[in-house]
Amino acid sequence: MAANMAEGAGTPIVVDGETPGVSGRWGGWMQTIAPIAPIVVIFVLAAASVPGFVSGPNLIAVVQASAITGIAAIGAAAITIVGKFVSLAIEQQAVTLAYVFTAMLMVGQSLTAAIAVTLVAAILLGAVQGYLVSRGLNPIVATLAFGSALYGSVVLLSDNRTITLRQNPVAWLGGGTSWGVPNQAIVFLVLLVIGTLFLSRTRAGRQLVLTGANPKAAELIGIPVRKLVVIAYVLAAMGSALVAILVVGQVSQASSNMFDGLTIDVVAAILVGGIAIQGGEGQLWRAGVGALILTMLSNVMLLLGLDAGVRLLLKGALAAAVLLTMTVMKGRGR
Amino acid sequence: MSVLARIDRGLWLRIILSIVLLVAGSILIDGFATTATLASITENVGLIGLVAAGLMLTMVVGQLDIAVASVAAVSGIIALLAGQNSLLLGIVAALAAAGVYGGVIGWIIARTGVSSLVLTVCMLIGLRGLALVLVPQAPAILSDDLFWVSDGLVARIGLAMRGTRLGLSMYAVGGNVERARGSGVNTTRVYVAAFAGSALLAGTAGILASLRSGSASGTGMDSLLLDGVTAAVVGGVSLEGGRGNIINVLLGALIVRIIAAAVALEGVQSSVESIATGGVLLAMLLVDYALARRSGLPFANSWRVLAGPVRI
Numbered sequence: 001m002a003a004n005m006a007e008g009a010g011t012p013i014v015v016d017g018e019t020p021g022v023s024g025r026w027g028g029w030m031q032t033i034a035p036i037a038p039i040v041v042i043f044v045l046a047a048a049s050v051p052g053f054v055s056g057p058n059l060i061a062v063v064q065a066s067a068i069t070g071i072a073a074i075g076a077a078a079i080t081i082v083g084k085f086v087s088l089a090i091e092q093q094a095v096t097l098a099y100v101f102t103a104m105l106m107v108g109q110s111l112t113a114a115i116a117v118t119l120v121a122a123i124l125l126g127a128v129q130g131y132l133v134s135r136g137l138n139p140i141v142a143t144l145a146f147g148s149a150l151y152g153s154v155v156l157l158s159d160n161r162t163i164t165l166r167q168n169p170v171a172w173l174g175g176g177t178s179w180g181v182p183n184q185a186i187v188f189l190v191l192l193v194i195g196t197l198f199l200s201r202t203r204a205g206r207q208l209v210l211t212g213a214n215p216k217a218a219e220l221i222g223i224p225v226r227k228l229v230v231i232a233y234v235l236a237a238m239g240s241a242l243v244a245i246l247v248v249g250q251v252s253q254a255s256s257n258m259f260d261g262l263t264i265d266v267v268a269a270i271l272v273g274g275i276a277i278q279g280g281e282g283q284l285w286r287a288g289v290g291a292l293i294l295t296m297l298s299n300v301m302l303l304l305g306l307d308a309g310v311r312l313l314l315k316g317a318l319a320a321a322v323l324l325t326m327t328v329m330k331g332r333g334r
Numbered sequence: 335m336s337v338l339a340r341i342d343r344g345l346w347l348r349i350i351l352s353i354v355l356l357v358a359g360s361i362l363i364d365g366f367a368t369t370a371t372l373a374s375i376t377e378n379v380g381l382i383g384l385v386a387a388g389l390m391l392t393m394v395v396g397q398l399d400i401a402v403a404s405v406a407a408v409s410g411i412i413a414l415l416a417g418q419n420s421l422l423l424g425i426v427a428a429l430a431a432a433g434v435y436g437g438v439i440g441w442i443i444a445r446t447g448v449s450s451l452v453l454t455v456c457m458l459i460g461l462r463g464l465a466l467v468l469v470p471q472a473p474a475i476l477s478d479d480l481f482w483v484s485d486g487l488v489a490r491i492g493l494a495m496r497g498t499r500l501g502l503s504m505y506a507v508g509g510n511v512e513r514a515r516g517s518g519v520n521t522t523r524v525y526v527a528a529f530a531g532s533a534l535l536a537g538t539a540g541i542l543a544s545l546r547s548g549s550a551s552g553t554g555m556d557s558l559l560l561d562g563v564t565a566a567v568v569g570g571v572s573l574e575g576g577r578g579n580i581i582n583v584l585l586g587a588l589i590v591r592i593i594a595a596a597v598a599l600e601g602v603q604s605s606v607e608s609i610a611t612g613g614v615l616l617a618m619l620l621v622d623y624a625l626a627r628r629s630g631l632p633f634a635n636s637w638r639v640l641a642g643p644v645r646i
Contacts, residue, residue: 320453
């Protein structure tokens with residue numbers, strides 16, 4: 001990866017929402033391929049060395065496991081692309097929305113009403129965070145504080161109980177399969193396509209990318225920068241809402257620790273996928289790829305009998321490695 | 335520019351606020367004015383003050399170290415592991431590890447220009463994993479006088495920030511990196527010192543906390559980050575860089591702990607506490623914003639590192 005990207009040294013970085021400027025067709029092509037390479041490498045190594053990796057159930061488990069992180073990461077990637085790094089309140093808002101969704105079903109509302117209320121709640125949560133950050137509050141510190149207050153409120157209101165659904169109308173979505181593929185994975189892939197099209201084909205999507213690339217220029221040419229920041233946070237919250245609905249469908253309950261570690265997984269997926277943290281390079285699919293790489297790694301390590309700590313350690317190391325590689329490349333490119 | 339940090343009366347404001355809160359708590363809340371509550375407040379102020387002082391170092395130079403809680407956890411665990419035969423050895427080993435780690439991080443940030451937020455988030459993830467890997471078994475007991483060591487450490491850093499060339503360089507770098515570099519400040523050294531200091535202080539907090547409880551876990555100290563940031567912000571450290579001093583940070587920690595202890599007595603311990611801390615932090619950010627806007631300062635531009643796009 002290092003050698004490929006170094007070819008681009010000396011060329012200016014073009015921000016157009018597509019591949020940043022690496023000289024020649026080769027460089028650009030290699031850079032597009034680079035994030036996928038680890039997947040292939042890990043897959044081949046795992047298939048060769050780990051018994052049971054290529055079995056059907058295990059592969060389905062991998063895709064399903066990356067779907068949850070991936071969907072949340074696709075939403076959160078909007079925040080990254082608009083230039084605000086990431087929300088540290090992702091798992092807290094997902095827990096909140098899971099409780100909202102389950103509670104609505106518990107009190108006998110229809111599925112449509114429950115989903116509608118969950119989405120409205122998501123928009124609200126996203127809008128509040130987006131508003132705070134769009135005013136210039138530090139995105140990390142503000143979402144850290146918001147997440148803490150939100151989580152505390154939810155635990156308090158729910159009395160820290162687990163709500164279990166007797167009848168689960170979304171079980172088919174969260175746990176079912178269509179043609180042998182888990183529905184969660186289908187949602188994940190569909191979302192990836194929609195998100196990519198949104199960023200590259202729609203006006204709002206392109207404005208989002210430009211805002212991340214150069215907020216001052218965006219403001220000067222009349223793009224509603226603050227509004228776009230709010231929209232990005234709302235999109236992230238919608239991703240969390242979807243995750244909440246899917247997981248509730250899968251496990252038929254909401255509990256305060258159901259999404260432990262989700263924020264970290266999402267951040268790691270975004271970093272490992274290599275979405276430029278400076279924003280403005282809207283390659284949304286990288287978030288999905290990042291989620292896949294991480295889940296595959298975790299899965300391999302799990303099959304190899306490594307414990308949670310080692311897996312987390314490796315996630316962090318991988319994220320740092322990708323981040324530093326990208327930073328050094330960019331520095332040279334200038 | 336952070337207006338709260340600029341108000342010279344800030345120190346008195348915080349002292350008065352602490353006293354008012356203490357008095358109000360004692361009058362209004364049953365069980366507040368007991369030795370147990372006060373002892374817990376004092377002890378927690380010590381821990382959070384250490385973390386907040388470390389965060390202050392990185393905030394003053396215009397960066398932010400998100401990994402403090404993980405550093406604290408790992409340091410605590412190293413101290414317990416290496417300190418099974420000799421407590422002193424464990425503490426020295428843990429502090430050495432934290433110091434070297436912080437120095438390396440600072441050096442990387444200075445050399446590559448990578449965003450400290452993003453890099454330290456990676457470290458947060460990785461170190462939390464490391465903490466889970468290392469989880470210790472053997473309990474250890476803390477002798478009480480070690481808490482005085484921590485107070486001495488914080489006081490020394492406070493003096494060094496104002497009285498040494500390096501300390502003053504930190505403020506200069508936080509105020510304006512280019513100007514500081516132009517006037518001959520070695521910015522690499524400043525960043526290394528800030529991050530090594532932050533890791534050392536967080537590590538000290540982690541060691542004290544884990545020696546006190548005789549155990550440490552990978553995620554048990556997560557709340558230190560939120561508490562530390564809140565204490566620092568309430569203590570008037572500006573996220574923009576270049577402002578903040580140690581006495582105000584300690585008062586900030588005191589105020590945060592008094593509020594947390596007061597609410598905790600009223601309801602479910604952890605959830606109410608996190609509402610209170612998160613709420614206080616948000617409120618402070620908003621007050622800062624409102625004050626800055628009223629005085630006509632271009633607020634959004636002033637949050638140098640953090641308001642704009644987070645640059646790699």
